Amino acid sequence: MNIVKSRLKNALALAIAASAISLTACEENTAQAPQSPSVAEQTAIAKVTRQNSESLYEDYAKMRAQQVNNVTYNLQVTLDNKTESFSGVTDLSFDLVANNQNDLTIDFEMGSVNSVKVNGKPVSFTYEKWFITVPAAELAEGKNTVTVDYQRPYATDGSGLHRFVDPENGEVYLYTDFEPYDANRLFPHFDQPDLKAKYTMQVTAPSHWKVITSVRETAIDQQGENNVWNFPESAKFSSYIFSLHAGNYAVWEDKFEDIPLRLFARQSLAEYVKTEEWFEPTKQSFKFFNDYFDVRYPFVKYDQIVAPDFNAGAMENVAAVTFNEGYIARGEKSTLAKMGLANVIAHEMAHMWFGDLVTMRWWNGLWLNESFATYMANLAINEASDFENAWDVFYSGTKQWAYRSDDSVNTHAIELPVPSTGDALTNFDGITYGKGASVLKQLPYYLGEENFRVGVSNYLKKFSYKNTELDDFIGELGKAAGKDMTQWTQDWLYNAGLNTIKVNYQCSDNKISQLNIEQTAPSDYPTLREQRVQVGLYNYADNKMTLTTAIPVTYKGANTEVTAAIGQACPDLVYPNEADWGFVKVDLDDKSLASVEKHINAVESTTMRLMLWQSLSDSVRDANLAADKFVHFAIANIEGETDYNVVRKIAGSLTTALRYLTTATRLEQKDYADLYREVEDLYLGLLEKAEAGSDFQKMWYSRYVSMSKSDKHLKNLLNVLQGEKSYDGLTIDQDKRWKILTQLNRYQHGNYAALLEAEKAKDNSDSGIKSAIYAEVLRPEEQVKAKWFDVVVNNPDNLKLSTLRYIMWGLFPSDQGKLEAPYKAKILAHIPKLNEGSDLELLSAFTGSMLPTECTAESETELAKLVDDYKDMKPQALKSVKAQHQNVERCVKALTLLK
Numbered sequence: 001m002n003i004v005k006s007r008l009k010n011a012l013a014l015a016i017a018a019s020a021i022s023l024t025a026c027e028e029n030t031a032q033a034p035q036s037p038s039v040a041e042q043t044a045i046a047k048v049t050r051q052n053s054e055s056l057y058e059d060y061a062k063m064r065a066q067q068v069n070n071v072t073y074n075l076q077v078t079l080d081n082k083t084e085s086f087s088g089v090t091d092l093s094f095d096l097v098a099n100n101q102n103d104l105t106i107d108f109e110m111g112s113v114n115s116v117k118v119n120g121k122p123v124s125f126t127y128e129k130w131f132i133t134v135p136a137a138e139l140a141e142g143k144n145t146v147t148v149d150y151q152r153p154y155a156t157d158g159s160g161l162h163r164f165v166d167p168e169n170g171e172v173y174l175y176t177d178f179e180p181y182d183a184n185r186l187f188p189h190f191d192q193p194d195l196k197a198k199y200t201m202q203v204t205a206p207s208h209w210k211v212i213t214s215v216r217e218t219a220i221d222q223q224g225e226n227n228v229w230n231f232p233e234s235a236k237f238s239s240y241i242f243s244l245h246a247g248n249y250a251v252w253e254d255k256f257e258d259i260p261l262r263l264f265a266r267q268s269l270a271e272y273v274k275t276e277e278w279f280e281p282t283k284q285s286f287k288f289f290n291d292y293f294d295v296r297y298p299f300v301k302y303d304q305i306v307a308p309d310f311n312a313g314a315m316e317n318v319a320a321v322t323f324n325e326g327y328i329a330r331g332e333k334s335t336l337a338k339m340g341l342a343n344v345i346a347h348e349m350a351h352m353w354f355g356d357l358v359t360m361r362w363w364n365g366l367w368l369n370e371s372f373a374t375y376m377a378n379l380a381i382n383e384a385s386d387f388e389n390a391w392d393v394f395y396s397g398t399k400q401w402a403y404r405s406d407d408s409v410n411t412h413a414i415e416l417p418v419p420s421t422g423d424a425l426t427n428f429d430g431i432t433y434g435k436g437a438s439v440l441k442q443l444p445y446y447l448g449e450e451n452f453r454v455g456v457s458n459y460l461k462k463f464s465y466k467n468t469e470l471d472d473f474i475g476e477l478g479k480a481a482g483k484d485m486t487q488w489t490q491d492w493l494y495n496a497g498l499n500t501i502k503v504n505y506q507c508s509d510n511k512i513s514q515l516n517i518e519q520t521a522p523s524d525y526p527t528l529r530e531q532r533v534q535v536g537l538y539n540y541a542d543n544k545m546t547l548t549t550a551i552p553v554t555y556k557g558a559n560t561e562v563t564a565a566i567g568q569a570c571p572d573l574v575y576p577n578e579a580d581w582g583f584v585k586v587d588l589d590d591k592s593l594a595s596v597e598k599h600i601n602a603v604e605s606t607t608m609r610l611m612l613w614q615s616l617s618d619s620v621r622d623a624n625l626a627a628d629k630f631v632h633f634a635i636a637n638i639e640g641e642t643d644y645n646v647v648r649k650i651a652g653s654l655t656t657a658l659r660y661l662t663t664a665t666r667l668e669q670k671d672y673a674d675l676y677r678e679v680e681d682l683y684l685g686l687l688e689k690a691e692a693g694s695d696f697q698k699m700w701y702s703r704y705v706s707m708s709k710s711d712k713h714l715k716n717l718l719n720v721l722q723g724e725k726s727y728d729g730l731t732i733d734q735d736k737r738w739k740i741l742t743q744l745n746r747y748q749h750g751n752y753a754a755l756l757e758a759e760k761a762k763d764n765s766d767s768g769i770k771s772a773i774y775a776e777v778l779r780p781e782e783q784v785k786a787k788w789f790d791v792v793v794n795n796p797d798n799l800k801l802s803t804l805r806y807i808m809w810g811l812f813p814s815d816q817g818k819l820e821a822p823y824k825a826k827i828l829a830h831i832p833k834l835n836e837g838s839d840l841e842l843l844s845a846f847t848g849s850m851l852p853t854e855c856t857a858e859s860e861t862e863l864a865k866l867v868d869d870y871k872d873m874k875p876q877a878l879k880s881v882k883a884q885h886q887n888v889e890r891c892v893k894a895l896t897l898l899k
Contacts, residue, residue, distance in 0.1 A: 001179050001370065001428070002313040002347045002377075047101045054130060054838035055422035056107065056181055058362055061192040067102055068094040068190065071197040072233075075187055078204040079246055080226075081172035086161065087151045090187045098141045106132040107184035107191040109160070111152030118146050132188060148188040157801035157841050158311040160185025161244065164800075166308075167764050168268040173247035175307040175322055177315055180363055181421035183239040193238040194361045194467040201231040205246050212245040212264065214318040216301055235299060235318070236465050238359050241351075243317035245305050256283045259297060265306040265328060268765065272328050278304060281342035281385060285349045288384035289376070294457045298357050298464070304345070308766060309802040311841070312428075314344050316351030316373070323348075330767075331733030334698045336648075339387045346385075347377035353460055361467040363424035367414050368473060370428075371436025374398060378437070392607055392645045394437075395580050400614065402434025403585065406498040409886045410879050411525070414439065415470055415493040425840055426875040431496075438583040439492050445532045445581050446488070446554075447481035455480035488530065497525025501555070501577070502587040503535065507570035512537075515565040517555045517576055530556035536578030536608065537571040540595065545603040550578045572599075575608060586615060597633070601640040609646050617653035620660070623893035627660035631675060635682060644695055651703050654679065659814075660894045663855045666815060670898055680704075680713050692729025701730055705739050714749040721755070734763055738771035746778040746813075770806045777810035785811060785819050792846070793830050801841055808849035817854055824852045828866075835873045847880035855891035863888055 048063045074091040092106065109130055116125040116132060123138040134146060154163030154174070159182040164173045176186055184191040203211045204226050211217070211229040214237075221228040234242075249264040252275045263278050282304070290296055299319040310324040327341045350373040360369055378398075382390035405411060410429070414436050418424050444452040455477035463472060470493065478485040505515040517535070519528050534550040548571065551564045573595045577586055588596065596603075596612050603609045616633070619625035634654045641647050658679060661672035683704040690697035708717055719725035720732060721740045732740075741759055744752040760772045777788045788807050796804055812820035827850050834843045851866075853859055863885035870878045 001315045001351075002344045002373070045097065045100070045102065050105050050131065050133075052128060052130065053420070053422075054109070054840070055420035056192060057420045058418065060105075061194070061362065063102065064105070064190060064192065065194050067097050067100060067104070068195065069097075070095040071190060071195050073187070073189055073197050073199050075199065075201040076204075077187070077201065077244065079174060079206075079209075081206050081209075084163065085151055085153045088149075088187055090148050090150070090189065092146045092148070092189055094144060094190075095142055096139050096144050100136055100139065100141070103136050104134045104139060104146070106134070106146065106148065106188045107181075108132055108148070108150065108152075108188035109182075109185050111150050111185075111188075113188075114149040114151070116146065116148050119144060120147075131184075150188060152185065155182075155185060156797075157839070158309050159841065162307075162309060164308040164766075166266055166268055167766055167769060171248045171267060173249065173266060173308055175245040175247075175305060175310070176243045176317070177307075177311065177322060178240045178242065178317075179315060180240060180366070180424040183242060186242075186244060189239055191239050193240060193359050193363070196236045196238050196359065196465065196467065198236050199231075199234045199242060201229075201244070203229040203231070203244065203246065205229065208248055209246050210249050210251060210264070212249075212303055212305060212320050213243055214299065214320055216260075237318050237356055238467075241316060241318045241356050241359075243320045243322070245307070245320060245322070249305070252279075254279045254283075256286045256302075259286065260301045262301075262303045263306075264303065266308060266325075269306070269325065269328050272330050273306075277333070277338055277341055278345065281345045282349070284342075284384045285346040285377075285380050288346075288380045289349060289353065292376075292379075292453060292457075293353050293460055295353060295357075295460045295464075297352060299352060302349075302352075309800055311802070314348045316348045316355055318352070318356050321348045325767075329733075330735050331731055332698070334695045335387070336393070336644075336695065339381065339385075339390070339393065342385055342387065343377050343381050343390075346380040347373045350376040350380070354456075357465065358460055358463045359467050361469055363418040363421060363427070364415060365468070365470065366418070366424055366427055367432040367436045368470060370433050371414075371440055374433050374437035375440040378441075389606070389645055391580065392610055394441075395607070396610060396614070396645060396649050398434045399438050399580075399583075400434075401430040402438050402583070403430075403498065403618075405430025406435050406496070407585070409882045411496045411498075413494050413496045422840060423875055426844075426879055435583065442531060442582055443477065447477060447483060451481035452477060491527055491529045495525065495527040497522050497527060498585055499527075499529055500585040500587050501533075503574045503576050503589055503592075505565070505571075505574060505589070510570045512565050512568045512570055515562045515574075517553070517560045517562060519555060519558055519560070528557055530554060531582045531584065533576060533582040533584070534578035535562055535565060536573075536575040537565070537568055538573035538575070538595075538603065538608075539569060540572045540599055540602065543602055545573060545595070545599050547578070547605060547608075573603075575611070577611070578608070580607060580611065585618070586611070588615060601637055606643040606646055609641070609643070610649055613646060613649050613653060617649075617656065620653070620657050620894065621890065623890065623897060626897040627657040627894055628672065628675065628898060630654075630657045631661065631679070635678065638682070639686070644699070647696070648699060651699070655703075655707070660891065660898070663814065663891065664895055664898050666817075667855065667895075669895060677710055677712075680707055680710060683707050684713065684716070687727065692727070694729070697727065697730055701727070701736075702739075705736075705743060708743055709747050711749065714744060714747055717743060718750050734765075734768070735771075738763075738768070738775070742771070742775045742778060745775040746780075748779065748781075752779075770803055773803065774806045774810045777807050778813065780816050780819055782819065785823070789823055789826075792850075793826065796842065801845065804842070805845055805849070808845060811850065812852070814853075814855075820852055827852055831870075831877060832873070835877050840874065840876055843874060844876040844880070847877045851881060851884045853884050853888050855888060855895060857892060860885065860888045860892055 045066050048060055050060050051057055071094045077088040079086050113127045113132060116123055118138050126133045154161055159177050161174060161176050181191055201213060205211055207225055207227045213231055214234045215231050217229045218232050219230045248267055250267050250270040252263045254261040261282060265273050301319055303320045305322050306325055306328055307322045308325055314321060314323045354372045355369040378390055378394045381387055412431055414431060459473055459476040474485045474489050500520050502518050504518055506513050521528055532554045534552050536550050537548045538545050539548050548569055553562050573592045577584060600612055620627050620630045634650050638650050664670050665672050683700060687700040687704050690700050708714055717740045741756055745756055756775055788811060792807055831847055834846055866881045867885055870881050
């Protein structure tokens with residue numbers, strides 16, 4: 001899965017190299033079936049009582065993986081476009097271990113069970129909300145088939161089998177999203193990754209619908225107003241990557257070599273789909289991965305479905321990947337947006353091998369699944385696409401997410417115990433994706449690029465259609481490189497925390513006489529790591545800061561002497577992570593920092609300028625550099641920067657620093673309104689100077705709109721909305737209109753309410769409805785807050801989770817604290833109620849968006865108490881309050897520099 005972000009035995013290798021036999025065919029002939037436990041293992045299976053919970057716990061899943069094996073499913077599912085529930089019959093076939101003492105539980109969340117049969121005979125069973133229990137006495141040793149006849153409501157929160165009604169034409173669309181533990185919201189089964197299975201399916205659906213899963217249908221039979229779709233047996237894979245999508249989807253077709261490609265989207269979005277943005281990166285990624293892995297794509301066909309209300313960026317369902325509709329724009333995309341889509345396409349495709357073909361045993365392996373796909377996607381974009389500067393984009397996006405996460409109170413080891421699927425849900429974070437990918441990115445430098453590639457290829461060949469542990473992957477890398485990875489694994493994967501390095505050097509006669517890399521670690525996470533980086537030495541001459549030399553060095557411990565630097569020209573700037581080989585925070589020495597302040601635009605390397613601006617931004621966040629000083633520095637230098645990625649970084653950091661200044665103004669600590677208006681004017685000027693139709697024009701327009709709040713600039717936006725003001729090369733499409741209306745409503749400019757009503761009448765799309773709600777919710781009006789707060793707290797079931805998120809994002813922005821105050825006690829009282837329920841997605845969304853905070857010492861104290869009060873709550877609630885407490889703590893420190 002992606003959130004930006006998406007993932008043969010050795011004896012087969014020669015045969016595959018010599019022939020075109022697919023992995024799917026090889027699986028049937030050569031892949032080993034799971035072996036039944038030995039007699040000793042059979043008698044060693046302890047009697048385990050399953051915990052009654054919305055989550056599946058690892059200890060129980062381990063027992064069940066010993067209890068059953070050789071699993072297959074035959075699914076019969078009946079869908080319609082009129083009711084709000086569906087029905088099905090599932091045959092679960094499996095081998096039961098001898099001497100079984102445990103009842104059998106079958107995962108199935110919050111449906112209704114009509115009957116359960118074992119080997120064709122009705123049996124007694126119990127069903128309490130989360131799973132069906134079949135007594136051990138009802139089962140036979142060896143082969144069993146359990147048949148469950150059931151019904152279940154469609155989901156409205158984007159998980160399980162989600163139902164969406166298109167407000168534009170009334171068409172119903174269904175799709176599934178299962179990771180980590182929602183496949184049991186479609187059909188009763190063993191919902192854990194190490195019980196891989198094969199699936200056959202028969203789906204009854206309205207005759208004008210298309211039905212999509214991991215394989216193509218073999219027949220479609222008419223049955224009155226419905227069609228019955230027959231799908232043959234699939235390859236063997238885990239249920240969280242099984243899928244079922246259905247509806248009147250528009251479809252486009254293409255092909256890569258012998259792999260059929262299809263793209264699906266809602267009919268009302270079809271006019272906005274640009275197929276070249278999808279099929280071209282798909283073909284490029286297929287070519288790259290087939291060659292890199294030396295394992296041909298194993299799943300016969302490849303579909304991509306753009307799904308409404310989708311919670312994540314995309315999901316790697318086997319051969320039927322789902323994407324968020326945000327990747328379809330109702331106007332022109334920037335190059336960066338197109339690159340982002342290509343990256344997500346590559347990420348999910350990488351999962352077909354790493355995650356789908358070879359799968360983690362349990363959710364502690366989630367990081368490797370996601371990190372690998374993240375790294376490989378960026379490698380594919382860099383090596384095989386038409387886009388440029390892929391690693392700069394990775395650095396400024398994914399890697400910064402990793403750094404922020406690792407430098408936060410919620411940091412954790414990359415590889416960590418995951419007691420339950422509920423805990424797994426909280427680990428879709430910057431450590432799992434960003435840090436893991438960054439750590440994998442350094443391995444080719446550490447092991448050698450070809451050694452890394454061979455190790456990955458051998459891993460995929462050896463463990464195809466199986467489940468693995470971390471040691472399996474690291475072991476193959478170590479074998480390929482001839483290197484013991486034990487210490488590296490311990491330091492980087494099992495220990496949390498972000499290290500900082502700083503260069504200490506001396507010069508004599510204008511030559512370096514001594515240069516050391518000093519490494520430090522946070523007191524809570526004291527591990528000092530070994531890592532290979534480059535020390536970049538820069539010198540200023542003729543108005544240019546030029547890289548004189550880059551010295552590769554493997555540093556470790558607290559101090560590493562870099563002898564290769566001795567005798568080099570005394571530098572004006574030293575950067576100990578040249579070209580971004582390493583995962584580490586850099587603290588510039590005083591001379592280098594002074595050079596940056598004088599000559600940042602003279603640095604020739606765009607990647608170095610990007611990293612230097614990031615260092616300055618980090619200093620603001622860490623309360624080492626006053627936010628107003630950074631804003632003045634950015635204003636003075638931004639027009640001298642010519643690279644798009646660097647300018648984007650400066651603008652993003654400028655926005656962050658300005659938040660501290662607007663907070664100081666609001667708290668009457670110091671008035672920075674004039675400085676804010678200076679930035680508004682600057683952004684408008686940069687927009688007006690930008691080349692027509694360029695990426696710079698698109699970026700500055702977006703930045704200008706989001707920054708505008710003074711009457712002068714809101715009036716300008718109103719003129720743009722009404723067509724009285726325009727910019728050559730810039731089309732004000734529907735999505736841009738909504739962003740203007742959001743600003744006008746937030747700051748109550750002009751006839752904002754009437755304008756909003758008029759726009760709602762023009763755009764009744766799903767995106768338009770959500771945008772209209774968000775614009776209204778943002779208004780600083782008591783009656784508006786009361787109306788929508790009541791919906792979120794008292795009537796959430798009336799809206800989809802995707803819509804509720806828009807409401808929660810807009811209810812109480814930081815500048816509307818006075819409007820939030822009357823609701824503070826109600827918000828804090830509602831969180832324990834959500835914690836007692838089972839809707840983990842809503843709990844996470846509510847605590848992440850609605851916790852009352854202010855950048856004051858009083859708020860910091862209150863949140864510190866909440867951290868203690870929430871210590872026994874579900875991790876979704878605890879992590880949110882810890883993060884908010886830390887954010888307030890940092891803000892308070894940053895404001896002290898402004899006094």
